[in-house]
Amino acid sequence: MSVSTHVALVGAGPGDEGLLTCEGARLIESADIIVYDYLSNPRLLGRARADARLVYVGKKGFSGHITQPEINDILIDLARELDAAFKARLASRPADAARAESGIRAPLLVRLKGGDPFVFGRGGEEALALREAGIPFSVVPGITSGIAAPAYAGIPVTHRGVASSVTFVTGNEDPTKDETALDWESLAGMVKAGGTLCFYMGMRNLSSIAGHLAVQGVEADCPCALVRWGTTREQRTLVAPLSDAARRAEEAGFTAPVMTVVGQVACLREDLSWFEDAPLFGRRILVTRSRTQASAFTRRLEALGAQVVEVPTIDIAPPESFDALDASLNALDGFSWVVFTSANGVEAFFERLRRRTALPHDARALAHARIAAIGPATADALRAHGIEADAVPHEYRAEAVFDAMRERGLDADDAVLIPRAQVAREALPEMLAGIGCAVTVAPAYRTVVPGTSADAARAALADGVDAVTFTSSSTAENLVALLGEDAPALLADARLFSIGPITTATLERLGFPPASTASSYTIPGLVDTLLEAFASPDETASPRKDHR
16 A cells, blocks of 8 residues: 655754744645654644644753764654554544545655754755655655844844845854864955854854954954844844853853844844834733633734733533533524623624524524624624624623613613523623513533643743733632632732733622733723833833743
8 A cells, every 4th residue: 555654854943933834734734643852832733633743842052962873763753653553543444544545544654844954954864754754744744943033133134235145153062172164264254255154053162263253354243133033032243242152142141043144234133123122022911811712912012022822711512511501502583682791701692593494593592682782892703794783882790781771772671681600790680680580591511620730830931021901800719719829929029910800800809919910901902001011112021931
């Protein structure tokens, strides 16, 4: 049988998750096994299938981690293991074997490599090992850090009238060996002629690099830029004269990975810096939303330069019983109002609506009723299902929903359905019942504490964060519960930010009053509050460990 495992050497790019190629993303999402290294953005693994096997082979500079020959052997062994399992499965299922012969769904192993596999990535060695073992492979280029890191630091590696050439150079030669493989005379000549040199992995040998170039006539004041963790929210950039760069880097605590740029283009950073100028750059913000909701909030913060740590403190689960909701769905015609108090409630309601026997299964089922939404996010969720809410209050809390409904014609004898979380505030049902409405509260979902978040929360706070955000009372209660008796110590140095007064009241009750409460009780309002809090030029980011 000709079917066999395919290995794709995929360039993960320099660090920014958004710089992964479309083909790289497609292969990660399809892979049976992913073998990844130290410089790959861990978030890229979030694209993997739930059943994909993840294998870490994290070489880290000169720290004595796994060797390249060992990695080559791992790739070969895993590819053969995957192939053998696949062929055994086909042998036991002839119908699948026939499909496989037609080229459908052969096993895939992705070797995810930081940057580009063939630019100082040793991908060529892995490809040769695979070819020798008879294992088919392909290569997906990635954006190399020699271009990307300087660009994110505001340094074009070529620039009209300044630099007409760029040379990529390995910087990890052993400085104690008798001979060098690099032509330092030619490299120095390129710099003197206006070219740019980009040294990969050169932090350890920076003094040696500067010395070699100086011996060949490069001026001591030649501009040199060091870009650490380029394209990530941990990026730091240092520009100094070449002769003083090593000392300045040591004083600044620069450690690998660093891209070293030598040449006049380094001076352009003064005018072209953009990435590090973002208003929240350098801020490390812990987001406590549910796993499904955190991404949109995270993207907003990252677009403003923040480094976001997602530690979901709530998961959305089915209610203990759907009986009340199912009964309400089967009697929808009897309700004058349906009130949604969260986007989660909207999605849970329509998911259950699709499951019922009676038609219709979509927005037409609510054609007879008026609809209220607690805020714009909930209104947007309804709009996605083809419904424009009749009542959306200016303040996004239960009391304001009641007032908005009264303004839109709520009568004392109206029947009101509230599909919501299993445990929630009773303020709105009580106010509605107080004027004579027949109120049905139907649990559509419940919030639970994720079992895997405690360690992640503790680690993130121990590393140091500038802010912790809370988007509901549940996120506050659950984070404090996850931290247990260590909560006061772990939260002592972090500034807490609340989405609104109800969440603030919960934090105060727990003994952790927030530094600020959003004036607009929405995610955009919370983002604005963070921007205001960190807008002062005197504000400095909290010191923290290198947690990579």
